[in-house]
Amino acid sequence: MGASVSSHELTDGSRVAVVGGGPAGSLVGYFLRRMASRAELDLAVDIYEPRDFSKAGPAGCNMCGGIVSESLVQMLAVEGIILPDTVVRRGIESYVLHTDVGSAAIRSPVEERRIAALYRGGGPKGSNVGQWGSFDAFLLGLAVQAGCRHIPARVTGLEWAADRRPLVRTADGEGGIYELLVGAVGVNSPALSLFRDLGVGLEAPKTSKTFIAEIPLGQEAVEKHLGSAMHAFLLDLPRLQFAALIPKGDYVTVCALGRDLDPETMTRFLASPPVRACLPGDWDLPAMACRCRPAINVGPRGALYGDRVVLVGDCGVSRLYKDGIGAAYRAAKACAVAAFCRGVSRQDFARSYAPRCRKMVIDNTLGKFMFACSAVVTKVPFLQNAMLSMTRAEQASGSVRNDMSMVLWDLFTGSAPYAEILVRASSPRFLGTFAWHAATSLLRSSGRAGRDNGRS
Ligand SMILES: Cc1cc2nc3c(=O)[nH]c(=O)nc-3n(C[C@H](O)[C@H](O)[C@H](O)COP(=O)(O)OP(=O)(O)OC[C@H]3O[C@@H](n4cnc5c(N)ncnc54)[C@H](O)[C@@H]3O)c2cc1C
8 A cells, every 4th residue: 555544545345336337437446456456455346337338329328439549549558458359340540631621631640559439339229239349348347357346237326324434325225335436427427416415515517518420321331431531520610619420330420529519500510511522422311310419528617526435537527528538547547546545535535636637627728729729720711721731731741740730630539638739739830830831821812812803
């Protein structure tokens, strides 16, 4: 155990309840059990998760675009966790950025890095699960292999026992008293109010409504129209921040993020020429297509921990818009290390877990600024042209100077912290080259306007 000994230490025979077996919950359990077995400590970890991730459709799904960032693939590999081929539906090797004025293809900046496209559950409603595996089932399986107990039940009650230890209840009588309660219920669960009602200042985070749909195109059409590229869209549509078409086997996942997206914005997005150009001519979203409007975490509101209770993953702090699973991994590891090495009191989490959360909150502020800048670019055609022409020039030259390509790649795949991307995007070389492309595109468009006026 760590140097600092607290009266709230996890010791031999301690019990931890993890509510929610998505990535955050499974990984907290996995890390806790791994540290316990190395220290030869008898630590019981119960993960409460009612969802059967092997099922296709909403019953098995934790609603997500299903992109696992390069940085997460690498971090998992360092832990000895390799994503099985049956879980990765597609390796994404490039992406194509579409704007209202044109598009540009960007290859993975570092050839050996790959991002993975997968399903969190068994796949879209009505799909054939066949040989495919679910990402969340894979992670929960790892936690169970590490010694966690999976309790397939929904938690319906949380309270404090007489000795101020947390008490967990389920509808079918499972539950008990624990030394530590970990909340990992995401942002789409009514269980958030159970944590608020514990009365230690925990609050559901701020959220925004998003949109996901699964388009059944068939393998051949997916290959022909999208290949191994993720198609990202920066379009001038109200409320829409960013959207993507992600190829996965027989399906294409449509994933859109923004400010409380409504069905009308999504209809306009799907009918827009850049999206139509990526799909077969006669295509229409079938009425029965698997679709949902999940909430996404856009910032914490209250406390993230108290004595013997802590929130991780989406119900705590996540990364803004991108790499939520990577953020869940980082938070889960920080939470497990804090609880195991320091203790489970409020002060222990304040010392050991809070700095990681603060870092993410600060990075998200920079991310907000970067997305605000990209929203400005989408409204000004000559800036869109400048962004595309700088990207195309870099891709055509094959040079190592991939300034714009790297910034866009990392911004849209979530492969680097926003702070790192912002530093690169504010370098004199980046700004100088962008200004040159902007001036050229402005001159070109004013020359074109002059010729048009002369003709009329
Ligand atoms: C539209 C959209 C697209 C996204 N795309 C991506 C992407 O491409 N890549 C990426 O990295 N991230 C993406 N994310 C973010 C990602 O989905 C989340 O960051 C991630 O799922 C967080 O994991 P989690 O374990 O905290 O929560 P969740 O995945 O939401 O898991 C919470 C779990 O808690 C369980 N639970 C809830 N209530 C109870 C209860 N009462 N008792 C027991 N269990 C309970 C649920 O069944 C669920 O399994 C996207 C999010 C949205 C909304």
